């Protein structure tokens with residue numbers, strides 16, 4: 001059983017941690033409050049990223065697989081802010097960081113546009129689960145908020161810029177900022193000249209094929225020309241608002257674009273049409289699309305990819321712990337549940353200096369042991385996207401015999417998140 005459990009702990013985690021998200025204050029029953037208020041702590045909590053904290057398992061470097069076995073989640077972002085109210089188009093900077101951390105912890109490979117294109121063209125292979133990060137429009141916050149995080153993680157990314165919004169005025173990027181980002185992993189793609197609404201395209205379409213083609217040429221051709229002059233060759237496009245028509249797609253190919261991105265969610269394989277690449281638009285006010293983007297379990301045709309036991313789930317035969325715990329065994333909680341607690345007051349002869357808590361995906365966690373209440377508690381440093389967590393508490397008795405207790409519980413991905421996305 002021990003070896004089996006270790007297997008779960010080593011399972012690549014599906015956990016996201018935002019360094020900027022404060023631990024959630026406890027609001028549990030009186031016993032839990034005692035735990036918080038009583039002194040006599042034996043083990044002080046340490047931040048997760050501290051070197052000696054945990055047997056946190058670094059994701060292994062993913063190996064390349066045959067081309068048809070790779071799937072890429074293309075993520076689309078717009079605007080970022082630490083304080084402004086979040087919307088579909090504007091994401092909290094801390095949540096963006098959380099998502100980048102999630103990608104790292106799960107051992108997904110963030111690829112550059114060049115990697116993506118070479119893989120699509122057949123000249124290179126990639127790992128099975130890849131992520132391509134794209135940022136649309138050219139908001140100044142891409143430079144001030146997202147870029148430092150992307151640079152820190154060493155993730156390449158693609159900027160889809162529309163040339164009318166590239167002056168540095170208002171909330172737009174300057175060409176100098178774009179160039180600086182190019183020096184740190186950014187690829188520039190076109191997002192048209194003026195970011196027309198579908199109504200403008202439809203109006204033009206009514207004037208006939210020639211007039212329509214003229215507008216396409218102006219929007220996709222002129223932007224390509226201008227961006228190429230400023231930043232070097234541009235051969236990728238992103239449809240403003242995702243709006244595209246067969247005539248537009250056809251025209252795009254004539255301008256030498258080798259990939260064009262939609263807003264239709266789905267994993268990219270080698271077989272999708274090059275000028276209609278699926279992409280997940282990540283909303284700032286709802287993390288469900290990000291969760292879907294990160295879910296590589298279901299293959300393109302709806303078949304479930306076998307990954308063995310789902311991480312964090314214990315075999316149903318596991319006996320419940322011989323003390324109260326929170327969350328309870330088999331309970332379903334929201335992703336921002338505050339803490340994992342084992343109330344060990346009923347257990348005789350515990351040597352509390354030996355108590356350890358391990359959590360699937362985290363390894364050994366800095367749980368706090370309260371001598372007075374005999375509660376062992378780990379306050380979550382971040383919210384958890386993982387569908388299940390298993391907890392493993394071990395201790396020695398004062399006579400030296402070893403003991404352990406295990407339980408697992410579920411996290412409802414659709415439960416509302418309370419701790420982030422709040423307006424200041």
Ligand SMILES: [Zn+2]
Nearest residue numbers: 136137240241
């Ligand atoms: Zn746009």
